[in-house]
Amino acid sequence: MNTLLDAALQGDRLSLSRLISMVENGHPETGELMGRVFPRTGKARTIGITGPPGVGKSTLAGAMTAGYRAAGLKVGIVAVDPSSPFSGGAMLGDRLRMQRWATDEGVFIRSLATRGHPGGLSPAARDVTRLLDAAGFEVILVETVGAGQSEVEIMEVVQTVVVVMAPGLGDDIQAQKAGILEIADVLVVNKSDRPDAGNLARQLEAMLDLAPAQPSWRPPVVVAAAQEGKGLEEVIKACGDHWNWLSAGGRLQARLSRRIESEIASLIGRIAAAELVDFAKRAGDWEAVVRAVTERRTEPRVAADQLWEQFCCAGRGNGSPGPRGG
Amino acid sequence: MNTLLDAALQGDRLSLSRLISMVENGHPETGELMGRVFPRTGKARTIGITGPPGVGKSTLAGAMTAGYRAAGLKVGIVAVDPSSPFSGGAMLGDRLRMQRWATDEGVFIRSLATRGHPGGLSPAARDVTRLLDAAGFEVILVETVGAGQSEVEIMEVVQTVVVVMAPGLGDDIQAQKAGILEIADVLVVNKSDRPDAGNLARQLEAMLDLAPAQPSWRPPVVVAAAQEGKGLEEVIKACGDHWNWLSAGGRLQARLSRRIESEIASLIGRIAAAELVDFAKRAGDWEAVVRAVTERRTEPRVAADQLWEQFCCAGRGNGSPGPRGG
Numbered sequence: 001m002n003t004l005l006d007a008a009l010q011g012d013r014l015s016l017s018r019l020i021s022m023v024e025n026g027h028p029e030t031g032e033l034m035g036r037v038f039p040r041t042g043k044a045r046t047i048g049i050t051g052p053p054g055v056g057k058s059t060l061a062g063a064m065t066a067g068y069r070a071a072g073l074k075v076g077i078v079a080v081d082p083s084s085p086f087s088g089g090a091m092l093g094d095r096l097r098m099q100r101w102a103t104d105e106g107v108f109i110r111s112l113a114t115r116g117h118p119g120g121l122s123p124a125a126r127d128v129t130r131l132l133d134a135a136g137f138e139v140i141l142v143e144t145v146g147a148g149q150s151e152v153e154i155m156e157v158v159q160t161v162v163v164v165m166a167p168g169l170g171d172d173i174q175a176q177k178a179g180i181l182e183i184a185d186v187l188v189v190n191k192s193d194r195p196d197a198g199n200l201a202r203q204l205e206a207m208l209d210l211a212p213a214q215p216s217w218r219p220p221v222v223v224a225a226a227q228e229g230k231g232l233e234e235v236i237k238a239c240g241d242h243w244n245w246l247s248a249g250g251r252l253q254a255r256l257s258r259r260i261e262s263e264i265a266s267l268i269g270r271i272a273a274a275e276l277v278d279f280a281k282r283a284g285d286w287e288a289v290v291r292a293v294t295e296r297r298t299e300p301r302v303a304a305d306q307l308w309e310q311f312c313c314a315g316r317g318n319g320s321p322g323p324r325g326g
Numbered sequence: 327m328n329t330l331l332d333a334a335l336q337g338d339r340l341s342l343s344r345l346i347s348m349v350e351n352g353h354p355e356t357g358e359l360m361g362r363v364f365p366r367t368g369k370a371r372t373i374g375i376t377g378p379p380g381v382g383k384s385t386l387a388g389a390m391t392a393g394y395r396a397a398g399l400k401v402g403i404v405a406v407d408p409s410s411p412f413s414g415g416a417m418l419g420d421r422l423r424m425q426r427w428a429t430d431e432g433v434f435i436r437s438l439a440t441r442g443h444p445g446g447l448s449p450a451a452r453d454v455t456r457l458l459d460a461a462g463f464e465v466i467l468v469e470t471v472g473a474g475q476s477e478v479e480i481m482e483v484v485q486t487v488v489v490v491m492a493p494g495l496g497d498d499i500q501a502q503k504a505g506i507l508e509i510a511d512v513l514v515v516n517k518s519d520r521p522d523a524g525n526l527a528r529q530l531e532a533m534l535d536l537a538p539a540q541p542s543w544r545p546p547v548v549v550a551a552a553q554e555g556k557g558l559e560e561v562i563k564a565c566g567d568h569w570n571w572l573s574a575g576g577r578l579q580a581r582l583s584r585r586i587e588s589e590i591a592s593l594i595g596r597i598a599a600a601e602l603v604d605f606a607k608r609a610g611d612w613e614a615v616v617r618a619v620t621e622r623r624t625e626p627r628v629a630a631d632q633l634w635e636q637f638c639c640a641g642r643g644n645g646s647p648g649p650r651g652g
Contacts, residue, residue, distance in 0.1 A: 031627045038625040053379065253620065260619045260626065265599040267630035272598030273591040275634070293586045294579065299364040300586065301357045304593035308601070 001029050005036055008135050013108065016135050020110055023127040034127055037134045044076070044133035046140045047239055048155045050183075051164035056190040060164055060226040060235070061141050067236050068139045069106055076137035078128050079111040080121060080144045080154055108137060122153040126263070129157055155183050156259055159252065160242045162186045162235070163219075165204070167196035181207055186238040187221045192230060197223060217245050276311050285310065327355050331362055334461050339434065342461050346436055349453040360453055366460035370402070373565055374481045375469045376509075377490035382516040386490055386552040386561070387467050393562050394465045395432055402463035404454050405437040406447060406470045406480055434463060448479040452589070455483055481509050482585055485578065486568045488512045488561070489545075491530070493522035507533055512564040513547045518556060523549060543571050602637050611636070 001022070007015035023030050047064075049057050058079075065075045101107040110132075112124055125142060132140050144154045155161045163184035168191075181187075181204070189201045204221050220238045224231025246252040280286035289307060292298040298306075327348070333341035349356050373390075375383050384405075391401045427433040436458075438450055451468060458466050470480045481487045489510035494517075507513075507530070515527045530547050546564045550557025572578040606612040615633060618624040624632075 031625075035625040035628060039622050042622055256620050257616055260616055261603075263626050264616065264619065264630050264633070265603050267627055268602045268633060269595030269599035271630055271634050272602070273595035276594045276598070277587075277591050290583055290586055290590065293590065294582050296365050296368055299357075299361040300589050301593055302361060304590050304597055307590070308594060308597050 001033055002036075005033065008131070009040070011105075011136070013105075016108065016131065017110070019131055020128050023131065024112060024124055030127070034130065037127075037130055040134035041130045042133070043136075044129075044138055044140050045239075045243055046129055046133075046142065046158040046160070048158035048161045049141055049143045049164060050155055050161065051166075051188075055164045055166040056226050057143055057164050060162075060188065060190060060224070061143050063226045063229060063232050064141060064236060065101070065107060067232055069104065073138040074106045074136060075108075076129075076132035076135075076140040077107070077109045078125060078132070078140065078142045079109070080125055080142070108132060108135075122157065123263075123266075125154045126157045156262070159246060159255070160185045160239050162188055162239065164188045164190050165200060166191040167194045167200045181219075184219045185217070185242045186235070187219050188231075188235055189221060189223045190226055192223045192225045193228070217242065276307055279311055279314070280307050283310070283314075327359055328362075331359065334457070335366070337431075337462065339431075342434065342457065343436075345457055346454050349457065350438060350450055356453070360456065363453075363456055363460045367456045368459070369462075370455075370459035370464055370466045371565075371569060372455055372459075372466045372468065372484040372486070374484035374487045375467055375490060376481055376487065377492075377514075381490045381492040382552050383469055383490050386488075386514065386516060386550070387469050389552045389555060389558050390467060390562060391427070391433060393558055395430065399464040400432045400462060401434075402455075402458035402461075402466040403433070403435045404451060404458070404466065404468045405435070406451055406468070434458060434461075448482065449589075449592075451480050452483045482588070485572060485581070486511045486565050488514055488565065490514045490516050491526060492517040493520045493526045507545075510545045511543070511568045512561065513545050514557075514561055515547060515549045516552055518549045518551045519554070543568065602633055605637055605640070606633050609636070609640075 001019075004015045004019055008019055019033060022033065027033075049061050049064075051057055061077060061079075065077065068075050101109060110128060112121065112128065129140050129142060140158075142154060142158050161183050163181070163186070165187065167189065187204055189197050189204070191197065201221050201223050208218060208221070220241070222231055222234045222238050224235055226232065246255065277286060280289065285307070289298070289303050293300055293303050327345075330341045330345055334345055345359065348359065353359075375387050375390075377383050387403060387405075391403065394401050427435060436454060438447065438454065455466050455468060466484075468480060468484050487509050489507070489512070491513065493515065513530055513534075515523055515530070517523065527547050527549050534544060534547070546567070548557055548560045548564050550561055552558065572581065603612060606615065611633070615624070615629050619626055619629050
């Protein structure tokens with residue numbers, strides 16, 4: 001693993017790929033690996049690209065990649081969108097278009113399957129983003145469909161969230177707008193050649209008027225046609241503006257702290273769940289508790305509370321102050 | 327709350343609605359409520375309906391509802407699909423079609439927003455399903471988009487998972503097939519009037535030949551056109567067959583046990599995360615740990631492990647055996 005990591009940090013793509021696979025599959029050495037990777041992170045700018053299927057997220061990601069490459073920046077792409085050409089879905093034409101990056105050493109594309117991650121998709125995306133960061137990729141684009149809750153959680157991984165919309169996709173989008181607006185730092189109305197693009201942009205502005213998402217940052221609404229490269233500079237500029245805003249006044253630090261807090265809390269939850277189940281099994285309680293719940297004699301929350309109490313009491317003598325601070 | 331519950335159990339729909347809202351919003355009395363609800367559950371048959379957007383899941387759910395109603399069964403529908411007419415998305419026509427149930431006391435429709443559930447969407451869906459079960463709904467249909475991980479988790483709530491596909495939806499579906507097949511108990515090829523419906527059915531059969539999902543149950547592939555009511559009896563029969571198979575030889579009990587185990591483990595994780603963060607804050611450690619991680623001096627997993635060790639040690643004297651079974 002150390003040899004792989006050294007090679008990956010030197011720019012060896014195959015080694016980087018293998019490390020990502022380790023992380024993706026929850027390899028037992030993942031913790032050790034990330035322990036070595038983590039101190040080397042924090043240099044990359046991370047941008048999420050999300051939105052409903054069919055709005056052209058991948059096309060925008062491709063166009064932004066070209067833009068950043070033109071500026072000499074190394075770009076990593078993490079695709080967790082089942083319909084993305086980066087992830088192997090979507091149309092053949094899209095996938096062919098992706099091949100332009102096949103020979104560019106400054107671009108690294110990796111897709112994550114939307115299922116089968118032992119610890120959840122969002123921790124996997126976070127680790128892969130950190131690996132790319134440590135490996136020297138300066139801009140990391142994380143592409144995901146903005147439908148479900150786990151997809152929204154993935155956006156917690158990035159610094160700037162670009163939400164992509166397109167005119168003429170019907171009621172579905174309307175229903176999703178409110179939720180999606182909450183997480184947007186930059187709004188892109190793509191496919192601006194379609195009728196109603198101007199209307200959609202005005203609607204979004206009106207919604208922003210009603211619900212100011214963040215105190216001193218109003219997400220700009222950028223009208224673009226990624227396929228034709230229209231509005232692309234504006235998108236990249238809007239991301240840069242957001243980065244500058246974040247960097248000022250300790251905002252980036254504050255945002256990072258909040259995310260680290262929730263990351264640590266969720267890791268603790270995973271450790272505790274595994275330890276307590278193990279503890280209850282060794283104490284011979286687990287089976288009886290599960291049976292009581294399946295027979296509907298005990299409610300699951302009550303069972304969890306009881307196991308937690310037993311665990312906390314097991315470590316201390318009667319009446320002595322325990323971890324719950326009695 | 328007790329008055330509301332009594333009324334809901336007597337069939338009062340407004341009270342039931344209010345209780346569902348409590349659960350959905352993570353009301354502090356949710357635990358107490360579910361403690362009273364839980365012993366009254368276990369009578370309903372729960373069926374999940376999932377699949378990619380646009381395959382006609384809601385139409386199928388509506389047609390199945392009509393079928394079960396004709397058999398005199400009370401039907402609850404839980405929609406967690408942002409594009410479902412039950413959830414307020416989708417086309418106006420679909421939504422109008424839903425109004426047929428507005429005056430039927432034997433049908434209760436409830437949608438869950440795909441965001442903003444404090445404890446996650448899948449626990450909320452589970453509690454709502456239990457409420458409907460206790461309130462006397464005999465068949466509960468849970469509709470969700472089968473794209474992301476949280477949507478797949480929701481299918482853990484039900485006994486029978488119906489995966490809906492449709493011909494002619496392009497490569498996207500192909501990419502999703504493998505993952506979706508893993509969770510299917512019944513496969514429906516909907517929109518059978520379209521060309522290639524037969525092809526898709528044969529492809530699915532071929533995939534099932536290659537990857538037998540479950541030892542003694544092979545998911546039947548049913549060709550249907552829900553809009554026209556075609557194949558509907560076969561879908562309902564396939565669900566019934568699966569139910570009979572589950573009920574035989576203790577399979578239902580075994581499946582329930584596995585799910586209860588993972589439910590308890592995840593509840594323990596939530597309790598532990600909250601308690602430990604609280605414990606670390608009271609001990610004055612939390613801020614320093616978070617700072618060490620944001621400054622990249624400590625890797626998040628290491629921080630979580632350390633906090634866990636501290637918590638476990640706090641309850642016991644030096645060297646005495648603690649909960650970790652030293």
